[in-house]
Amino acid sequence: MKRVIAGISTAVAITLATAVPAQAAAPAPADPIKALKSQFVVGKGMKFTDLSVVIWDDESEPYLQRTGSFQFGKTGIIASDISSKSAKKSSDPRAADPTGIFAPSRTIRIGTTSYLSGGSYRESMPEGKSWYKDQKGMTGGSSGWFGQLVNIAEPATLASLLKGAKRAGVSYSGTTTFGRLAKVSPWFRATLPLRSSDKTVVTFKLTVNRGGLPQRLTTSHAVTGIFDGPGWEGKTITVDTRFTGWGTKVSIKAPPASKVTAKLKD
Template identity: 70%
Template sequence: MKRVIASIAAATAAALVTAAPVQAQSQAAPADPVKALKSQFIAGKGVRFTDQITMIEDGKGAPYLGRTGAFQFGKAGIVASDITSTDAPSSDERADPPVPARTIRIGTTSYSRGGTYSDKMPKGKSWYKDPDGMTGDVDGWFSQLVNVAEPATLASLLKGAKQTGATYTGSTTFGKLAKVSPWFRASLPIRSSNSAVVTFKLTVNRSGLPQRLITSFPITGIFDSSGWEGKAISAETRFTGWGTRVSIKAPPASKVTTKLEDREGL
């Protein structure tokens, strides 16, 4: 496992060196990120984001998945999310490209289309409703598991993190995230280890709002299998449009089902 973590750290460091800088480290320290985040919690407002997911194996990375999405806020935090996932750009070598998927989550109820559910829908239906569903399709397990739009999650990361200007670096674990983050628990409903280490690098803007987040974690934290040894996920999230109007609604009831069809063998 030490070798796995070392490979993850090396690959992530290389990605950070080659990536375009978001802000100069010499600038004045930003505002308190947690306070800045809470100031955004206005009903009907939100933020948009994009994810770029990389699969790392033996220190080498390959594009795995791309996602776009939005969070809608209420007075207490996130009330809804809308995420669409597609094959990552330049991921021609991926042997199992994902079926495009979209998940709308309102409260704890999710509506999913495509992806895992694409060949299981009854005739005339296109959305699967789960009253306690995931934040994304199964590919979401291999995506951004850390949600810095949650105050408790953000505060947990910043506690003990190293700050350099507008950038915070550090690590956490699956277990710590499970305690503070409803997003993590819904995104990864199963896991093999609470001790899996998640490293992170968070950059905030002058107002203290999250601008860019890079995390990485070993896949053996999800699946305890020798086939995943030496493999990890690196997820880069960029946030844009803090404070813009976001309205996320459930799909038309006529297109929604709560029952899936087993078409295996057909």
């Protein structure tokens, strides 16, 4: 009998010992950097949506909505197409908007050349023209200032975020700064060529799928990092970006030449 009890005890101990690993934390997703680079196929790309919200005290206000797509080449992004519109619930089209941030806009960027329509350019176009060509233009016009500044489709930017980030399942969280982003990200430099402080801290949370591809990115930072004005003191902007359609066919082309101008009205 003692031998039987001893045998049962041993079997139970072995079962418990082998059961512990099964209850451990879920395995890490595939390497996000490798997963991203695997998407760099000519003629392929992905889509994304942004929702920007400005937060202060106990209040918050939806600010901008953006939809866009990236077209990839063998080494990364070769073109982007971004449309923006106001997300304000009380948005009045007659209200003063000198920056054009809330006016519907669209930016097509091929290489470093941007074609901008609407937004802050809506009232400056010569007759018959609807697109302004800027050889080294911003990624999303003035709407980009309140859009997603962090581009996880850039391997160097993604690597910078993941370095030192805390992982929980398929999510990574941490912080970076405008200064670090400016060093590694051409997208950031083109989106926000002028800013008030490179010391601005950006808090982020990135969620990937099991294959390592980004699915959602949420970032937050003080608005005074962009505009150093008393009206923005104590206000934070949070941008929630969703990524879809990885590996789908994307073809982004310049607007018709007949609709493009390189000179705006005075």
